[in-house]
Amino acid sequence: MIIWVNEQIDPSGMIHACIASCDESQAKDCHDSFKKNLNDIQKASGWIARLRTVDSWDEVPVNALKLD
Secondary structure, X not given: OOEEEXXXXXXXXXXXXXEEEOOHHHHHHHHHHHXXXXXXXXXXXXXXXXXXXXXOHHHOOOOXXXXX
């Protein structure tokens, strides 16, 4: 099973938003939304939107909204 994990991360590495899903299309739409929601100041200071995959729900951050 592949789980798609979307994260918005501040410059210190702290995750501020996280959504995990088994649906690739839904995950990519969410990632696009996460990127669009970062304003220019956040981007300039090092905020990122990251999309990654994991193999187990155990690898998903605890604070994530989990959609399956």
